Amino acid sequence: MKRLMTGNEAIAEAAIRAGCRYFFAYPITPQNEIPEYMALHLPEHGGVFLQAESEIAAINMVYGAAGAGARVMTSSSSPGISLKMEGISYIAAAELPCVIVNVMRGGPGLGGIQPSQSDYFQAVKGGGHGDYRLLVLAPASVQEAAGLTAEAFVLADYYRNPVLILADGIIGQMMEPVSFEDIRPGSSIDKPWATTGARGREPNIINSLYLDPEELEEHNRKLFRKYEEMKESEQRAELYRMEDAELVLVAYGTTARIAMTAVDMAREKGLKAGLVRPISLFPFPERIIRSTIRQASAYLAVEMSMGQMVEDLKLVVNGERPVYFYGRTGGVVPTAEEILEKIELMAGRNKGCA
């Protein structure tokens, strides 16, 4: 059975179904429906919802609960995620599993409350201090927001790493039919490292301090072996009308939905357009994009930012094809017509080149 829900509510419901029993957060628009849903429904499942005094406190409560072995989540929006970054760095360093949701709004600073994708760099390059990465998943529908949230808990446990759901304000706020039938609590993983009281065993320590530089270097190398495994196993993207596509759009989240419409419009005009929609942003779906190089004449990154993901796209394309960018920002959502114009321009340019 499908229910009509906002993305925010679907994320919260999926988390509960996936076995999340602890949720700590601070109110911020446009994601307030997540804490509100948790406040109403988590206690029904024997869980704990706690409204923290700040984003900083919330993420540190997550640290404590994750270190204590719990399935735990927090959610926020851009400025709030910036505040959490110190704690996220500690969580990544201490290798604690948790799920963090960022329903992005326009920035920088207090910015605005309309949808945006301008936290891409912060999300995929670490965001806080030090060498670390989050596993970052970007839903493009309410159904996918639910599915990825549930899966995020399993991935977090498996990698002992924070997983970030990077959604934009539209995904959070729009209503779509969603089914939770396929969402089951992922198999609970044994956490022998958790602080649960040292009864009959040696004490467990959750820590990110390594005063010996060689030990710290080894710790960083260990973290990066984990990120390499993520790159090996977790690259995900959806291909849309890519069979014979030469003009390849790359967009994620809401922007990908609009880009699909633009691809359809281009196809009607006889232009061979297609879309690669990254679902994992870290790891960036390098292999999938590389597999399109031979057929592509040019790439167009479309984002609700001044151009962030386009830099990763350029790294992958590595100068072998032109990479163009189109973006609207500050809470302005690009239209399919605007994107179509860019596709036509790109087609013209490439014809000119050939």
Next chain:
Amino acid sequence: MRLIKGYPASLTEKEFHYCPGCTHGLAHRLVAEVLDELEIREEAIGVASVGCSVLAYEYFNCDMQQAAHGRAPAVATGIKRVHPDKVVFTYQGDGDLASIGLAELIHAANRGEKITVIFINNAIYGMTGGQMAPTTLPGQRTSTSPAGRSSSETGFPLKIAELLSTVEGVAYLARVSLHDPAHIVEGKRAIKTAFEYQLAGRGFSLVEILAACPTNWGMTPLKALEFVRDEMLKVYPKGVYRRLEK
């Protein structure tokens, strides 16, 4: 012959890194003895903070988490909410608790989190080399108040026990000093009471411990203890500041 006092099971055998005359070693020992006496070592989850006691996780022989600067009460909240049947404590200095972590402290106290906070107040930042703290006494020289703390420029000693005494979630709140044996006995009793309040599920408990930092105060260990007795206790009177009746 009968052994009446041994090495606490709640301390590891790791040698402290603390300076001669520092109160941390004593405070660690008292907390460990209390964990032993209440037989809660295997139920305890401690939270180390940032400052001289950052390595507390190497000294307490129980499960430990190391928290970001000032965030120990939030981390302890997360742990306690997951394991309400365990004993959760933080061990924090005055830079950590009274400066950068004041918000986390007050709100954990106000929620009545059933945790115990051991607060070491030595009126200075120790680990970073003796900078001024919110708890530094008026006129006290530190590396960032070289002419002595000027209250007109940098404020007054922040009195945590007094500040928390009006917070309703607080079940037990005391300030003690460890400058002589009689006070050490009194201090240990307060620490034990704080843990007992947690065990009884009464609410938030905190013991503020006045402590000496001979290295950063530029004093001999003995002079530093006299400074605690003659100067700190005047500004920070000892006593029980809040105690819910049984």
